[in-house]
Amino acid sequence: MDNTQIVKPKRMQNRFLKLGVTTLFFIFAFSFAQAQLNITSSATGMEVSEATINAGEKLFKAKCSSCHALDRKMTGPALKDVTGRRDVEWLLKWIRNNNELRLSGDADAIAIYNEFNGTAMNVFPDLTDEEIKSILMYTENGPIKSVGMDVAPPAPPVDESLFNKTNWLLLLLAIIVFVVVLVIVRTIDLVGKLTGREVIPWNNVNATLMLFFLILGMSAGLYELSIHGKYTLLSNASSEHGHNIDAMMKLTFIFTGIVFFVTQIALFYFAFKYRQKKGVKALYYPENDKLELIWTIVPAIVLTFLVLGGLNAWRSINKTPEEGTATIEVFAHQFAWKVRYPGADGKLGNANYNLISEISNPLGVAVDYKAETLLGELEKDIVAFEEAIEKLPADLGKLKSTLGGLVGKDRANHLKQIEDIESGSAEAHLRLQIRRRTTQIKRVKEALQAKAIFTEAAMDDIVGEEIHLVVNKPVTFKFRSRDVIHSALMKEFRAQMNVVPGIPTQFTFKPIKTTAERRAELRDENFDYHIICNKICGNSHFNMKIKIVVESQKEYDTWMREQKSSFAKAEEAAPSAPAAETGGSEEPTETTPTIVLN
């Protein structure tokens, strides 16, 4: 039983900045290690095993890590001792569907909701008890360290308060330096005044410094280019159009580089050369039309080249997709991506945000029996909301009666809940929810009546959490967001497109290197292509990604054969047709993802 998770790699050498690594942390960690012996099995009722923990880790990374960490608060709370704080039965309910739990009037659920300012957690109705317990076990034990890895000795305790000895000393030092500078400056000034002459010939000093700055700055810039240049996107794109972008990037780099050197050198050299000297009068030279003309026209010509090159590259990116382009849907929500494949028929079914059910249809794909299920869920919601409204006076009484014995955060939570109920905002909030659900029901019913949106095309669609692409085969990503604007950045493919709720966007490109090829090129076994989110979308924006696997047609077919349609009814669920058909699908007929139901 080693105390994992405690020791982090030493990233930072500077002691001053290490002040934060605290005694508290270690005390906490040790007591935790002690407690573990007792809790682990009793909390989840499961055998502690490396396999379970590893399974839990995998699930945690897939489902939880965009909002949670073990050891600190992110979008959601730190989860390290969550089984110590909450009962496992409660956790099972909470993780499956926190909204339902909150609605049932569970005080803890409401308190958490309030604490995180009304940001609700995603629901995970598909997770089994086993799976959730394995996640919980992972949160208790942390990642399994490979055998033989040395545990570094604990660092000596550090006084974490802001006003400790080291900090005072540093502050004192800073003040002393500042005062010394001031004294020196003042002395120079006074000596200058007394002798009537400048002690330091500032004009010459500064002129010389300008020259130094130029030389040092240029050298530093080139030095950095030599170190970091290799990481840049100037070459080696993994998509076809990416090469145009890279070429354009290089061209621009050369032109701007020349201008940069010429103008900066001129600037600092002139500053040095024409510093004020006794008896030299400046040249009265107010204008020269010919010169103005030259430095209007020359930049204009250079820019014309860049504009033409740019237009060419832009066109190559935005051209109409060629025959045989596959189409997949990339779906974004806070804070994850999902992908939908068209299935055997090569056509993506319709989708609409009104058909979304967090529980049974997170993408809102237009499948009629799912819509019926959704209606049931919504009606159940409404009943629950109404019950919650009726229960409000009783809740208030209960909250008030238990208030007396509470202190600190719990008390504040209670007071907030009491205030919400008394001010009527709790009820208003519930009524708003009822209104929203009612509207949604109306729209779903209308859609079910009109039928137009529910087509066969949706029935064999495949929803997944990993994108697979065939190398050298163009693909169109159709983007859809259900909540806020996201942006799909695929840096290796030089591709990016915003994902906007209510407005369909798309990006077509042709990957030209398989994941394996790119790994070999980078000499990095762990490399993977990804989409990451590049438009701020909420607190966990920095943690929103989906893996892209680029592979040969054969590998793709094998993978596709294992995928099951997400919408085929349970009894009919069968492996979808061979992927060769999917891969070879022609341009799908225009789907209508934008139909508005109302």
Added chain:
Amino acid sequence: MSNDHGHHKETFLSKYVFSMDHKMISKQFLITGIIMGVVGVAMSILFRLQLAWPDSHFPILNWLFGDKWAPEGRLDSGFYMGLVTIHGTIMVFYVLTAGLSGTFSNLLIPLQVGARDMASPFMNMLSYWFFFLSSVVLMSSMFVETGPASGGWTVYPPLSAVAEAMPGSGLGMTLWLTAIILFIVSALLGGINYIATVLNMRTKGMSMNRLPLTIWAFLLTAILGLLSFPVLLGGGLLLMFDRLAGTSFYLSDIYMNGIGAMEQTGGSPILYQHLFWFLGHPEVYIIIMPALGITSEVIAVNSRKPIFGYTAMVISLMGISVLSFLVWGHHMFITGMNPLLGTVFLVMTLIIAVPSAVKTFNYLATLWRGSIRFTNGMMFAIGLVSLFITGGLTGIFLGNAALDIALHDTYFVVAHFHLVMGSSAIFGMMAGIYHWYPRMFGRMMNKTLGYVHFWLTFISAYLVFFPMHFQGLAGVPRRYYEFNILPEFAPWLDVNVFITLAAILGGIAQLVFLYNFFSSMAIGEKAVQNPWSANTLEWTAPVEHIHGNWPGEIPTVYRWAYDYSHPDSDSDFIPQNVPDKGAPEEVSYEPVTPVAPEEKETPERVMFWGLLKNWLGLTKA
């Protein structure tokens, strides 16, 4: 005499607080701007700590922000975004728009065109107080339960429109919008005034082609602001409606986790971006043009040489102003806009590089064969030119739609705009402060400390922003709380540490400035009337500020502002109010605008003071 106030005695309130004197208002703008600047820069250093040492605990963060936003001394990811957002808002609007343009337009327009005050001193005062109110509202959003606005300074809906989307989209966002609306009112009141003053209140002989380039820059800036700020006002109000009144200007097809499907349909989040950037792009020129104007003046004075290509400079400013309204779409290349539209914005954006290049070359030509005095102001002006070149050139990458696909919202963008409009404009502002400090406060700043300040700031500006280009080229996204998402980003951690250390150095350098700025008010050397031997009219006014600016007649202008080292003169400068030798009376002037009316208590003044005094209970009878 115009400085004789007769029945009207100056009280503390009327002189320092509710002043209608443009010189005092300019000081108010400057000092408020500096305070906001200190807050903005401090925020940037605090969130840079997170980027450099994401796993460390900083007691200072906990001490400042408490357990809610910095538990155990680590920033909360939402609050990190809040700091980034408020930093951006403060620097763009409060420091570089109001602090820069507000300060120097107010100080210099009446003094350099030869007017007794602004066209409407009362509106001028209102402009400041709206700005002040706006600053207070913005800062108050740091103290609300759900935290400040956190969606980035561009506050794109739906993130900013739906309160449940993130904590910062709650009350903090409403306060942000309120602050911006107040700010726009302030900018419009100021802008109208600047335009009216420049066009109508120039002294005898001050024709448009004799205006110093500073005034040209301020005039065009004010026109830009007047035409573009109302669009943001509209956009902001619509966003407010979406938030508070259930409208759907920007909302459609939204299903938000926890609240379900929203009723709103038919709106477009992209519409907001168009409205925002229709201001947003001119805004960057609103920021940089006054800085360029100041630089033109400071470089000419301290090279002892006329600014090269006065006409070309004015034409480029005009070109930039017109084009700046036609390029906003380059912020939106990847929103899925029609590729044809992208083409148009690509072309327009690269065209705008031409006038910018002309200005740069003209600065270089002005330095050529000059007789350069490295005053503090001059050093910052040279620094501006260097930063403007570096930052401007990367704009050529970003304006190119195809490259923008790879570089959009990466650190390359961060480096670009921090150099070209962030650091540059700050350098322009600093050049202005050092140059006109004697005019504002009647004392000189300590130049040795000024040199320390300049070199530390200049070096740290490059150390902070230059490496960011490489991060951006490697695809490192901006507005990320930490970079664990992809293993490829790991090598950049060291660079982030380096940048943060450089940023701390830059922050310390500003302490030198603050000390120098405030202490010089009391212990600085007394200024002479024209310390830099400059030509413009502000140096003909007495050192002590008087109401109405000049004790007697307003000087008449006989020449342009740039007769430095004129071959016909023994002196190396000829102020604008010196008549030509030989025939002072016969010089044929450009059409002359009427002289500003004699200083009188206008009804407006009396009414306002009467009302205000009544209200404050200051009336005696």
